[in-house]
């Protein structure tokens with residue numbers, strides 16, 4: 001299995017071709033099971049049915065090295081389904097990370113202003129020498145490349161803390177490739193899998209652009225940060 005690649009396909013099938021105990025760290029952002037549609041009508045594959053959830057995390061657990069960690073975002077109103085999938089795969093729930101936003105994604109009964117991810121352990125990982133806080137500032141991406149694009153600045157501290165330098169980071173739900181960009185920017189190898197050909201192409205081009213013209217996607221992040229402060233001020 002080649003490192004530093006983004007594979008097109010269903011991660012359940014693609015991961016079956018990856019050897020067991022192969023990956024140093026998994027950082028992933030699966031569909032939240034909410035049928036999300038953004039203002040432009042963009043949606044996400046597998047965001048309604050949950051039949052893929054258990055088999056996917058079974059494969060994630062298998063390919064992760066012993067005594068290693070996975071960080072997974074999740075849909076907060078579907079926590080029961082995510083817990084069931086993670087635990088039945090063999091993961092232990094060992095932490096929860098909160099990402100406070102400077103703006104609200106939605107306002108209904110409350111102003112919804114944070115994202116969350118769980119820290120999942122296979123076996124008994126060694127604690128880092130300098131553990132990071134479980135609250136990490138949210139970096140707004142602007143969602144230019146994907147309707148639920150994560151800001152790379154929120155991802156790098158997790159990779160730095162939980163993946164050794166030169167280690168292999170897997171994102172089986174890669175979207176526009178934010179995890180992979182973050183991994184590469186701090187000297188980790190990466191393996192991404194994406195089901196939707198459109199986003200697979202975006203992620204592939206993004207990685208190529210990043211290689212050839214360092215800064216291109218940093219501009220996206222900067223624009224996004226400006227948009228975020230304007231939104232916060234409004």
Ligand SMILES: C[S@@+](CC[C@H](N)C(=O)[O-])C[C@H]1O[C@@H](n2cnc3c(N)ncnc32)[C@H](O)[C@@H]1O
Pocket residue numbers: 009010011012029030031032044045046052056145146148149150151172173174175176177178179193194195196199
């Ligand atoms: C929440 S998005 C990830 C967004 C990503 N974090 C980013 O910054 O662009 C989840 C992605 O998983 C993909 N996906 C859904 N089911 C999949 C599967 N079985 N295998 C691989 N990718 C899948 C969707 O097409 C979607 O792009």
